[in-house]
Amino acid sequence: MGHVLVGTCSWTDRALLASGWYPRGRRDAEPRLRYYAEQFPVVEVDSSYYALPSRRNSLLWAERTPPGFRFDIKAFSLLTGHPTRPTALPEDLREGLREGLRENRRDGTPELPELRELLDRVWERFTDAVEPLRTADRLGAVLFQFPPWFAPGRPARRAERTLEECAERTAGWPVSVEFRHPGWWRGEQADRTTALLARLGLIAVGVDMARDLDASLPPLAPVTSPELAVVRFHGRSPAWGTGSKEDRFRYAYSEPELAEWAPRLRAAAEQVDELHVLFNNCCADAAVRAAETMRRVLAAT
Numbered sequence: 001m002g003h004v005l006v007g008t009c010s011w012t013d014r015a016l017l018a019s020g021w022y023p024r025g026r027r028d029a030e031p032r033l034r035y036y037a038e039q040f041p042v043v044e045v046d047s048s049y050y051a052l053p054s055r056r057n058s059l060l061w062a063e064r065t066p067p068g069f070r071f072d073i074k075a076f077s078l079l080t081g082h083p084t085r086p087t088a089l090p091e092d093l094r095e096g097l098r099e100g101l102r103e104n105r106r107d108g109t110p111e112l113p114e115l116r117e118l119l120d121r122v123w124e125r126f127t128d129a130v131e132p133l134r135t136a137d138r139l140g141a142v143l144f145q146f147p148p149w150f151a152p153g154r155p156a157r158r159a160e161r162t163l164e165e166c167a168e169r170t171a172g173w174p175v176s177v178e179f180r181h182p183g184w185w186r187g188e189q190a191d192r193t194t195a196l197l198a199r200l201g202l203i204a205v206g207v208d209m210a211r212d213l214d215a216s217l218p219p220l221a222p223v224t225s226p227e228l229a230v231v232r233f234h235g236r237s238p239a240w241g242t243g244s245k246e247d248r249f250r251y252a253y254s255e256p257e258l259a260e261w262a263p264r265l266r267a268a269a270e271q272v273d274e275l276h277v278l279f280n281n282c283c284a285d286a287a288v289r290a291a292e293t294m295r296r297v298l299a300a301t
Contacts, residue, residue, distance in 0.1 A: 002272045004265065005070060005140075006295045007042035008287040009232065009280040015246070019285040033064045040291060042070040042140055044232075044278050049074040049145075051088050052122065053129040062136035070140030071133055072176070072230070072276060078122050080146050081162070093121060123169055134173070140276055141176040141203055141228060148180040148215060148241075152189055160196065167200040176230045178205035182217050190220075197224040206231040206268075208261065210240045219261070221268040228276065229268045231261075233290065235281035250283040253290040255297065262301045 010016065011033060026035040036043060045053070053073065061071060078084040086094045133139040144166060150159050166175070177197060179185070184193045197204050204222035208231070211219070223229045234240070235251025242248070269275040277294060279287040 002269045002274050004269050004275045004277065004298060005042040006277045006291050006298070007040040007044070007279070008282065008291050009044040009278050010046050010282050010287075011036040011043050012047070013282045015284050016282065016288065021285040021288055030060075030064055033061065037065045037069050039288070041068065042072065042276050042278065044072040044074060044143065044280075046074050049077050052076055052090065052125050055129045055132060058129055058132040062132055062138045065138060067137070069138055070276065071138050072140040072278065073130055073133070073142050075142055075144045076122060076126055078119065079126065080144050081150060082147050089122075090125070093118060139174065140274075141174040141230065142170065143176045143178060143205070143230075145178040146180060150179065151181045152184050152193065163196065163200060163202065167202055174203065174228055175201075176203040176205050176228070178207065178232065179217070180215070182215060185218050185220055185222070194222055194224055201225065203228050203230060206264075208233040208236070210236040210238055213238075213240055215241055219264070221264040223268050223271045226272055228274050229272045230276045230278065231265065231268070233277070233279045233281060235286070246283055249281050250286075251281045252286050253281065253293065255293055258290065258294045259297050259301075261294075262297055265298065266301070
């Protein structure tokens with residue numbers, strides 16, 4: 001069975017810092033990361049979705065964590081077709097693009113020539129920033145989380161072509177893909193999705209979330225790569241898709257809820273070298289507590 005690494009989707013969330021989980025004297029940047037890495041072997045970087053990551057931070061993160069520690073890096077919003085504020089870009093990339101960014105197609109494919117050029121430059125900056133983690137063997141995967149309107153099939157297989165382009169641009173990287181549109185994993189499409197990601201060398205991401213919503217994804221732990229599988233736990237708040245971030249992710253998992261996932265996780269781990277189990281219910285210390293419980297559940301089964 002592959003290594004099962006359990007962690008959370010942030011170590012710097014303000015609600016976590018305010019919860020008291022970090023001991024006194026371990027709340028500044030360096031001791032905070034070192035403390036987190038003493039507790040868990042993997043973490044997801046979500047700040048890279050909101051702004052391009054920096055090469056300097058990647059160098060510092062690699063220096064402050066032990067061998068074998070993994071960072072899963074969330075792809076910048078523009079790379080996954082999400083609306084992107086010009087202020088999220090470095091100053092030298094902003095000029096002349098404020099209107100163009102608002103016109104970006106909702107399927108994630110920039111049509112204006114200047115936006116295609118911008119996308120190329122953003123890819124270059126993102127790749128350069130992440131490279132120190134890959135060189136130091138700290139990179140778990142780069143997570144491409146596609147928006148709810150990124151749907152399979154029509155129109156004209158545009159989403160599938162976007163995935164193909166993503167695979168070409170990231171050749172040689174470990175890349176994980178999370179869909180927010182439930183159609184990717186429902187019915188016969190689930191087999192087509194598995195085959196597509198496997199053909200492209202992309203890692204499928206399984207999801208736990210509220211299960212009685214129109215946008216709910218089924219509780220699967222799909223495997224499309226022998227190297228890595230990823231499952232992300234978002235919590236089961238009924239406010240998913242509405243309200244504030246805290247409303248969407250405020251959820252405390254019970255031990256029985258986590259235990260029901262154990263057979264799926266073990267089955268996935270049997271097929272891969274490494275399985276990442278990440279908790280995104282980042283409200284106060286709920287994510288770290290759920291990660292601790294999941295680790296205990298898996299150790300006991």
